[in-house]
Amino acid sequence: MMELSIIWSILIAQIMLGLAMAFAFYRMVRGPRAQDRILGLDTLYINAMLMLLTFGIRTANSLYFESALIVALIGFVSSIAFGKFLMRGEIIE
Amino acid sequence: MSHLTDLPVWAAVLVCGLTVLGAAVALIGSVGLLRFTSFYERLHAPTLATSGGVLMICTASIICFAVLQSRWVFHEILIIVFVVATTPVTLMLLGQAALYRDRVEEKRGVPLKQRPPREEPAE
Amino acid sequence: MTNWMHHLLILPILLPLMVGAAMIPIDERNRSLKGVLSFVSTLALFILSIVLMRIASMDGAPAGNGVYQLGNWPAPFGIVLVLDRLSALMLCLTSGLALAAQAYSIARWHTAGHHFHSLFQLLIAGLNGSFLTGDLFNLFVFFEIMLAASYGLLLHGSGPLRVKAGLHYVAINLAASSLFLIGVSLIYGATGTLNMADLSMKLATLSPEDRQMVEVGAGVLGVAFLVKAGMWPLSFWLPTAYAAATPPVAAVFAILTKVGIYVILRLSLLVFGASAGASAGFGQPILLAGGLLTIAFGAIGVLASQAMGRLAAYSVLVSSGTLLAAIGLGHPSMIAGALFYLVSSTLTIAAFFLLIELVERGRDAGADVLAVTMEAYGDADEDEEEEEVGSAIPGTMAILGLCFCLCALLLAGLPPLSGFVAKFAILGGLFGLSGAEATPAVSAADWTYVTLLIVSGLAAMIAMNRVGIRTFWASIENTVPRVVVIEITPVVVLLAACIFLSVQAGPAMRYMQATADSLFDPAGYTERVLSAPRAGGQ
Amino acid sequence: MNPNEGNGTIEYAGKLLSVFILAPFVGSLLAIFFPPDQRGATAWFAGAIALLCFLVAAGLYPFVTSGGVLRYDIAWLPELGLNFTLRMDGFAWLFTVLVTAIGVLVVLYARYYMAAEDPVPRFLSLFLAFMGSMLGVVLSGNLILLAVFWELTSIVSFLLIGYWHHNAHARDGARMALTVTGTGGLCMLVGLLLMGRIVGSYDLDVVLASGDLIRNSPLYMPVLILVLLGALTKSAQFPFHFWLPHAMSAPTPVSAYLHSATMVKAGVFLLARLWPVMAGTEAWFWIVGLAGLSTLLLGAYFAIFQQDLKGLLAYSTISHLGLITVLLSLGSPLAAVAAVFHIVNHATFKASLFMAAGIIDHETGTRDMRKLGGLIRYMPGTAVLAMVASAAMAGVPLLNGFISKEMFFAEAIETHQANILDTMTPYVATLAGMFAVTYSLRFIHSVFFGKTPEDLPKVPHEPPRWMRVPIEFLVLACLVVGIIPAITIGPFLHTAVVSILGANTPYYSLSVWHGWNLPLIMSFVALAGGIGLYFLMRNYLATSVEGPPIFRLLHGQRIFERVLVTLSWKWARSLEQRLGTRRLQPQMRFLVFIAIAAGALPLLLNHFELPPLLVRSIDPAFALLWAVGIACAIGAAILAKFHRLAALVLLGGAGLTTCLTFVWLSAPDLAVTQLLVEIVTTVLILLGLRWLPKRIEDTEETELLSLKVRFRRLRDFLLAIVAGGGVALIAYTIMTRPMPDTIASYFLERAYKEGGGTNVVNVILVDFRGFDTLGEIAVLAIVALTVFALLLRFRPQADSLEAPEQQRVQNAFDDDHPDRNKGDSVAEYLFVPSVIMRWMFPVIGMLAAYLFLRGHDLPGGGFAAGIAMSIGFILQYMSGGTRWVEERLRIHPLRWMSIGLLVAAATGIGSWFFGYPFLTSHSQYVTLPIIGKFPLASALFFDLGVFSLVLGATVLILIALAHQSIRAPRAHARAMRKEAR
Amino acid sequence: MEIILSAAIGVLTASGVYLLLRPRTYQVIIGLSLLSYAVNLFIFGMGRLRVNAPPVLEPGGVGDLSRFTDPVPQALVLTAIVIGFAMTALFLVVLLASRGFTGTDHVDGREQRHD
Amino acid sequence: MRTWLPYPLLSVGLLIIWLLLNQSVAPGTFLMGTVLATGLGWVTLKLGLVRSHPRRVLLIVRFGFAVAVDVIRSNIAVIAVILRGQRRPPNSGFLTIDLDLEDENALALLACVMTATPGTAWLEYDRGRKSLLFHVLDMENEDIWLDTVKRYETALKEIFG
Numbered sequence A: 001m002m003e004l005s006i007i008w009s010i011l012i013a014q015i016m017l018g019l020a021m022a023f024a025f026y027r028m029v030r031g032p033r034a035q036d037r038i039l040g041l042d043t044l045y046i047n048a049m050l051m052l053l054t055f056g057i058r059t060a061n062s063l064y065f066e067s068a069l070i071v072a073l074i075g076f077v078s079s080i081a082f083g084k085f086l087m088r089g090e091i092i093e
Numbered sequence B: 001m002s003h004l005t006d007l008p009v010w011a012a013v014l015v016c017g018l019t020v021l022g023a024a025v026a027l028i029g030s031v032g033l034l035r036f037t038s039f040y041e042r043l044h045a046p047t048l049a050t051s052g053g054v055l056m057i058c059t060a061s062i063i064c065f066a067v068l069q070s071r072w073v074f075h076e077i078l079i080i081v082f083v084v085a086t087t088p089v090t091l092m093l094l095g096q097a098a099l100y101r102d103r104v105e106e107k108r109g110v111p112l113k114q115r116p117p118r119e120e121p122a123e
Numbered sequence C: 001m002t003n004w005m006h007h008l009l010i011l012p013i014l015l016p017l018m019v020g021a022a023m024i025p026i027d028e029r030n031r032s033l034k035g036v037l038s039f040v041s042t043l044a045l046f047i048l049s050i051v052l053m054r055i056a057s058m059d060g061a062p063a064g065n066g067v068y069q070l071g072n073w074p075a076p077f078g079i080v081l082v083l084d085r086l087s088a089l090m091l092c093l094t095s096g097l098a099l100a101a102q103a104y105s106i107a108r109w110h111t112a113g114h115h116f117h118s119l120f121q122l123l124i125a126g127l128n129g130s131f132l133t134g135d136l137f138n139l140f141v142f143f144e145i146m147l148a149a150s151y152g153l154l155l156h157g158s159g160p161l162r163v164k165a166g167l168h169y170v171a172i173n174l175a176a177s178s179l180f181l182i183g184v185s186l187i188y189g190a191t192g193t194l195n196m197a198d199l200s201m202k203l204a205t206l207s208p209e210d211r212q213m214v215e216v217g218a219g220v221l222g223v224a225f226l227v228k229a230g231m232w233p234l235s236f237w238l239p240t241a242y243a244a245a246t247p248p249v250a251a252v253f254a255i256l257t258k259v260g261i262y263v264i265l266r267l268s269l270l271v272f273g274a275s276a277g278a279s280a281g282f283g284q285p286i287l288l289a290g291g292l293l294t295i296a297f298g299a300i301g302v303l304a305s306q307a308m309g310r311l312a313a314y315s316v317l318v319s320s321g322t323l324l325a326a327i328g329l330g331h332p333s334m335i336a337g338a339l340f341y342l343v344s345s346t347l348t349i350a351a352f353f354l355l356i357e358l359v360e361r362g363r364d365a366g367a368d369v370l371a372v373t374m375e376a377y378g379d380a381d382e383d384e385e386e387e388e389v390g391s392a393i394p395g396t397m398a399i400l401g402l403c404f405c406l407c408a409l410l411l412a413g414l415p416p417l418s419g420f421v422a423k424f425a426i427l428g429g430l431f432g433l434s435g436a437e438a439t440p441a442v443s444a445a446d447w448t449y450v451t452l453l454i455v456s457g458l459a460a461m462i463a464m465n466r467v468g469i470r471t472f473w474a475s476i477e478n479t480v481p482r483v484v485v486i487e488i489t490p491v492v493v494l495l496a497a498c499i500f501l502s503v504q505a506g507p508a509m510r511y512m513q514a515t516a517d518s519l520f521d522p523a524g525y526t527e528r529v530l531s532a533p534r535a536g537g538q
Numbered sequence D: 001m002n003p004n005e006g007n008g009t010i011e012y013a014g015k016l017l018s019v020f021i022l023a024p025f026v027g028s029l030l031a032i033f034f035p036p037d038q039r040g041a042t043a044w045f046a047g048a049i050a051l052l053c054f055l056v057a058a059g060l061y062p063f064v065t066s067g068g069v070l071r072y073d074i075a076w077l078p079e080l081g082l083n084f085t086l087r088m089d090g091f092a093w094l095f096t097v098l099v100t101a102i103g104v105l106v107v108l109y110a111r112y113y114m115a116a117e118d119p120v121p122r123f124l125s126l127f128l129a130f131m132g133s134m135l136g137v138v139l140s141g142n143l144i145l146l147a148v149f150w151e152l153t154s155i156v157s158f159l160l161i162g163y164w165h166h167n168a169h170a171r172d173g174a175r176m177a178l179t180v181t182g183t184g185g186l187c188m189l190v191g192l193l194l195m196g197r198i199v200g201s202y203d204l205d206v207v208l209a210s211g212d213l214i215r216n217s218p219l220y221m222p223v224l225i226l227v228l229l230g231a232l233t234k235s236a237q238f239p240f241h242f243w244l245p246h247a248m249s250a251p252t253p254v255s256a257y258l259h260s261a262t263m264v265k266a267g268v269f270l271l272a273r274l275w276p277v278m279a280g281t282e283a284w285f286w287i288v289g290l291a292g293l294s295t296l297l298l299g300a301y302f303a304i305f306q307q308d309l310k311g312l313l314a315y316s317t318i319s320h321l322g323l324i325t326v327l328l329s330l331g332s333p334l335a336a337v338a339a340v341f342h343i344v345n346h347a348t349f350k351a352s353l354f355m356a357a358g359i360i361d362h363e364t365g366t367r368d369m370r371k372l373g374g375l376i377r378y379m380p381g382t383a384v385l386a387m388v389a390s391a392a393m394a395g396v397p398l399l400n401g402f403i404s405k406e407m408f409f410a411e412a413i414e415t416h417q418a419n420i421l422d423t424m425t426p427y428v429a430t431l432a433g434m435f436a437v438t439y440s441l442r443f444i445h446s447v448f449f450g451k452t453p454e455d456l457p458k459v460p461h462e463p464p465r466w467m468r469v470p471i472e473f474l475v476l477a478c479l480v481v482g483i484i485p486a487i488t489i490g491p492f493l494h495t496a497v498v499s500i501l502g503a504n505t506p507y508y509s510l511s512v513w514h515g516w517n518l519p520l521i522m523s524f525v526a527l528a529g530g531i532g533l534y535f536l537m538r539n540y541l542a543t544s545v546e547g548p549p550i551f552r553l554l555h556g557q558r559i560f561e562r563v564l565v566t567l568s569w570k571w572a573r574s575l576e577q578r579l580g581t582r583r584l585q586p587q588m589r590f591l592v593f594i595a596i597a598a599g600a601l602p603l604l605l606n607h608f609e610l611p612p613l614l615v616r617s618i619d620p621a622f623a624l625l626w627a628v629g630i631a632c633a634i635g636a637a638i639l640a641k642f643h644r645l646a647a648l649v650l651l652g653g654a655g656l657t658t659c660l661t662f663v664w665l666s667a668p669d670l671a672v673t674q675l676l677v678e679i680v681t682t683v684l685i686l687l688g689l690r691w692l693p694k695r696i697e698d699t700e701e702t703e704l705l706s707l708k709v710r711f712r713r714l715r716d717f718l719l720a721i722v723a724g725g726g727v728a729l730i731a732y733t734i735m736t737r738p739m740p741d742t743i744a745s746y747f748l749e750r751a752y753k754e755g756g757g758t759n760v761v762n763v764i765l766v767d768f769r770g771f772d773t774l775g776e777i778a779v780l781a782i783v784a785l786t787v788f789a790l791l792l793r794f795r796p797q798a799d800s801l802e803a804p805e806q807q808r809v810q811n812a813f814d815d816d817h818p819d820r821n822k823g824d825s826v827a828e829y830l831f832v833p834s835v836i837m838r839w840m841f842p843v844i845g846m847l848a849a850y851l852f853l854r855g856h857d858l859p860g861g862g863f864a865a866g867i868a869m870s871i872g873f874i875l876q877y878m879s880g881g882t883r884w885v886e887e888r889l890r891i892h893p894l895r896w897m898s899i900g901l902l903v904a905a906a907t908g909i910g911s912w913f914f915g916y917p918f919l920t921s922h923s924q925y926v927t928l929p930i931i932g933k934f935p936l937a938s939a940l941f942f943d944l945g946v947f948s949l950v951l952g953a954t955v956l957i958l959i960a961l962a963h964q965s966i967r968a969p970r971a972h973a974r975a976m977r978k979e980a981r
Numbered sequence E: 001m002e003i004i005l006s007a008a009i010g011v012l013t014a015s016g017v018y019l020l021l022r023p024r025t026y027q028v029i030i031g032l033s034l035l036s037y038a039v040n041l042f043i044f045g046m047g048r049l050r051v052n053a054p055p056v057l058e059p060g061g062v063g064d065l066s067r068f069t070d071p072v073p074q075a076l077v078l079t080a081i082v083i084g085f086a087m088t089a090l091f092l093v094v095l096l097a098s099r100g101f102t103g104t105d106h107v108d109g110r111e112q113r114h115d
Numbered sequence F: 001m002r003t004w005l006p007y008p009l010l011s012v013g014l015l016i017i018w019l020l021l022n023q024s025v026a027p028g029t030f031l032m033g034t035v036l037a038t039g040l041g042w043v044t045l046k047l048g049l050v051r052s053h054p055r056r057v058l059l060i061v062r063f064g065f066a067v068a069v070d071v072i073r074s075n076i077a078v079i080a081v082i083l084r085g086q087r088r089p090p091n092s093g094f095l096t097i098d099l100d101l102e103d104e105n106a107l108a109l110l111a112c113v114m115t116a117t118p119g120t121a122w123l124e125y126d127r128g129r130k131s132l133l134f135h136v137l138d139m140e141n142e143d144i145w146l147d148t149v150k151r152y153e154t155a156l157k158e159i160f161g
């Protein structure tokens, strides 16, 4: 019983995160402006990181951790590159 | 998934609860992203995930591993710290870019660049 | 058991790799130093490959001879390098060509861009690795080294023509590399191995379903090789790319298509040889048809080419088609001739690519601008200046004319040079001296092949004739091109190699025959690779 | 001399055969080095060589009498039956003598003929090479060797005909000669190869002994046709005759030699050589006969209407070669004798006539018979010689031409085969004889008699004494042979004939008078008719244009040129365009299509069973994840044209999904690497986006898409669907099959025990398959170098030269406000973010160190660490700009790359010193105080190399791109300055 | 799982191939990237799919295929990722250079009438 | 000390990160971490970051606690805004506030804090005017937001003072 509820609750969490990603995707594809798309991607990244964490909990294996850590620490680099591109037209001046 | 059943009930409840809750917060954030009508409103949406979502799910993860491996493993804290440190950069840059673009297009309701400077010369 | 001699086997890869790497930080102002380093390295490589050729042709060598287990992991688990007559031959050809191209480049072309010599050395490393490796995925890696370096070298000198050609070349080859990966992984997925020898062993024992998957993989893989080999209709990028490349690069590119041929030859005989059960002879009809079409297309292109560069590039296709169709026909007696042809045509085309620029130099002043762009270091946009290199040597025209004639004879396969010997060897192998007892009829495929071989030779003759007359006989301005000795020498040396091949056709053909025989003995290869002992005797 | 005199002598004499090849070719090489002004010395040298060959030939005569054969063998390609075999029998001997003797005379003649400004050494060098080739043809004892020399004669003759290459006619004539004879030669080669296949050897002795085998072989027809193509083209037989007249642009000595005595004779030589094994069949009779007869007649007819002296001689040569061909076609031994005899006779009189024509040309400056006349008054000696030779050509009694022609007439009336061709022969022969008389008469009459023209370019006079000597020799030979054939030519002819016919040698008489018989009457008819015809046509010919009526419209050369241009140029070009393309899209389409076919064929050919559909065990979260991923991919595909940034964003989405998949399916290493690469790629493409042209969706345009475009897109779409479906199907099939017995078990077993690491993937990367990794980083280095080198030469388009719009707007804003400096906007914009970005640098550095050090045991490794570190650098570039960073940090990516590659390779080499192969890893736990056990693996050093290289390469690529932003404005400013000046 | 991943590979391939056949260089580079995802997943799939069985041993351990997923395809994918990245960079720079020289972003270096 | 440890806090932070990453406090890890943390400190010095000297650990902890509470609260608030959806669209708007914070690190920290609390988004900081433009999701009462920011500012000024 408990096993089932654990499984289900984590699965539900993952499905929710999947939905969150889907909504983020909506912004990525629909915009309407470039900044919306980039914000969408950023959200996608965050949710993906959360998905990785839930996956870690689900499997009780800590090997997912580096990926999550990299999203947390370095994932923002592509977003700021996008942001700078919007603002300045080039990302390294 | 037998290992999760090794968790004591309190831990299991905590882990599951925090996970579902965290995911729910993140989901709601995304819903905000979906439903808000202006970009500046949407800008707030991912912060739900980066604050509440990350906090809860990381806590769940910490509890889960701490209990399972019966040692104090906190490295998920790093994720929280990094997310908190890096999210502002993205959002700041995006926000400013949006401001710039809206200003160039002379959109209504967007504050102009803050002019004149504080020490206004006497006319 | 591992003695120092044993490590010679990996030097053809390591030496250029390390020399190329070491030259990266050297300032471009020290180009001559780089040139000398590079040349010395290639020379050492050439000598080495001759030594390896001798080692490869030793009979009765101890077990494990010519098999190099990287990381001391035995096949099929680790990567192995395998030296046999064929790979030794290809090594020798590569370093020979490279030597000529390198010497040539030192006169002026290496100044046309940055890091020429490093890229050149790395290209050699890639080529040598492709010839030596006995592992499919490692082959992919070396293919990529070779391709990446070839991209760099093709783009060497920049300019709109090269960049446009380069874009196509890169795009096509990237797509082909994807196919390569799909093919290799599919084969792994179905057989659980990446070692060619092991694959050859396993194929016969596979279930029909798995074998089918291997065939799919091999088919897709084959397309990747055929792109490289230049089979019609996968070869349209080739003439433009080769014609656009700087001469020394084009010359060494002459062997790039041969890598595709080499791999096809190796794999089709090793993996899909007689012992492959139901898969024996896989793909041969395609190779035959494709090869024939390629010869035809190449010959048409040769005829249709006004510029010598394109003519030479189409000759590459003719050469490829000839070899592919020969493999497709699958007569064991032809393969030796085909190998001879491979060597001869590669040398010829390389010499021709080098010669073209010398011949045209006197005619088209604009060509030189591209050639020698002095760059302000760090910023290439400064005004381009022209620099005169070389002086008008008396008799230059006569030497160039003679070289051109030799190239024409070689390309057309006219007697008495190695081009003819090669065609004769192929045709002789095809027809055979069956003698009085029974003269088997000549099949339609054979006839088509013979006809195309002859017609392609004719096409080359007509085209070279046209171009030669225009250049040497009918040219109005009689400016003698300014050529330095170091430019003409490589051409002469390559052609001399062809002449040497013609004179020493007997010994050369004996080597090729032995090579062909060993290719038709996959069991010997497999045995050698899989039973090689590990160092330290574990 | 007794041929059985002893093998030693014969062997020695055989060796002498090599003189015939060596002397001319070596002489040819040496002749080039004579100074151009040394006409005399070069001629002496060349003449000496020809004479030497002649004398050796003469000396060898005793060995070839009564069927004797000399051989000299050198192994060339013995495995394939190709040897350098020289073989001299009587027939070859006769030809050798002919070639060398006329060679001597032509050299002598050329000494005086060639002008001072002509590069004589080149001429004589080529001449000697030609002589060598011709002797090679004659003396080859191996079919393939014969083909070799055969083609050599074509090639050298090309160079000789084109000797005066400033003359367009010479160039065209040379090209045509080479094209026709070269093509024929290649066909012949195939024929000879087939003959070898039938006989089992290319050795001429073996072949000549295998006549029945050849004639009865199913391959006889192909062999016949192919060999005849060679022979008939070479001998200028109809319909391949047209090249010969155009070869007359060659210097006259060349014509005298090549187009009378040697090259064109090679064809009939071959016919005679192979006569014993190929003649006598109906096919032979028809093909050779028809070609010969038509050539005989047409050549003679055309010759009448030539206005160019050499043209007349050329057509007459064609006609005479036709005569010889007819004789050889008949298949009767007696005819063969006549053929051989006529070969010799024709050579003597035609060579002398060509030389005479050359003298006329040389002395008058023209060869046009309409302009010439009355020359007998100026050069009586030459006139007499020419008249005698002409008479021989016309077949006037008491001259050599008469005897062989009588033999021809005699053979013509014989019945050889019961068909129409055979019946026609005598009539055609007589008619052609008549024409021969006409043109011979015309030659003499129009040149030497009649009015002396006033407008000659030069005042004619007799040539130098020695220039006439060769003609005198030859004419003397015509006379002597014509009067006393049996004594003079008889024995030699017999020797030659015996060597062809052997036991079949018939009885024949070489007397001048055979009584009143039909051939004699035919001769008289021809003589009388010819004279009559000439006088009927005389006035017409005196003013007519070149070439026979009607036929001249059928200009052989023009047809040939047109066919050649059409075939080899127009058609080739249009075919090239149709069969090939220079556009990328069709090429890609082909590639995709063929790849699909290559994958599908094995499935279609062997029955392929679809794998069962497994729907259970689908994880809904994973499915949802991929729903997003798939949507991202499709979105990227749709938006890539008009919404580049959006496509890039969506690409990132697809990449992220891929990363998650890797984690999900037990590949943490892949996820880490993919994530890092993903980020760098995004930065990279964003760096590039700045340089691409604006592309704004034009809605009208998309609505008005033509049907063609829609079709093309649909086709590509379908192709893409099939490709995707195929790959998916294959992937699914494999994934649902049980694992094969794989090498992976070995790695899993030994990764820790022998590789010293728990992360098996990393152990594979740095140890089991470390060589792949070495190669992979080499690729990265190469690409970085390429990118770097290419970008040094990067020239942006004008429209992307100036700073992006945003920067211009922001700079303008700064400029407009007096309290602001240019760049304040960006400084403000980045003020707070850059603080965080800079603090992140050491943190990322820490992460890189962590990834690097744990790689061997847990996901990570040098590659991931290198990329992570490079992202740290990029972050600084983004925060502070290029100049800012480079003022503060020492960035030497080239050095890092070099060191990385060298360290990795050197680590591999280290194992040599322990007696192990390259890259054998060594790991050991070192126990240090305080720190405790510390793993010290060679793999760590290897990974260090990987790290250094990856860092260097990634930074180099990105920085090189970033630098363009600094360079472009400078270049822009420079361009503006230039414009202003 | 297999069916999902196959579908993913299929769609990625199809999108990539479709873009490869398009006339704009940018489309091609995006196509190549998508294709390389597809290829990487394909290679990865050749080792069969396993959840929670990463090939990381316990120290001192000996692994076997019943407990761990096949590490070989993973190693191959890693190499492929690296090379794919390098090639993307290269293609990008070449397309930029082409655009610089020719002025257009058409793959043939000049605008064709209708694509 | 300054030459050895240009940014002591950073180096300590890095060491902690290292230990957390390696999940170990073994002497080897510690030593390695120390070496790396010190080395990276030197490299960071070249980036010219301002050395701030935060004092009073207690203040930091208190500040952190306050922020945490705010974060939770604003999370709930924003969730409420989103969930109430179309019925009552958010009353969002821009606000400008003048800041006295000089220290760039303190400013960065403020940005982090404001971003971490949902409902406020840092947009634009004008260095010349030293004023901040930010966006709030729910502007029921502008002053509350301005107060909050001021509160943070004061705390940070105290800490970095």
Ligand code: NA
Pocket (backbone or CB within 6 Å): D411, D412, D413, D414, D415, D416, D422, D423, D425, D426
């Ligand atoms: Na008759």
Ligand code: NA
Pocket (backbone or CB within 6 Å): B047, F114, F115, F116, F117, F118, F119, F120, F121, F122
């Ligand atoms: Na916030």
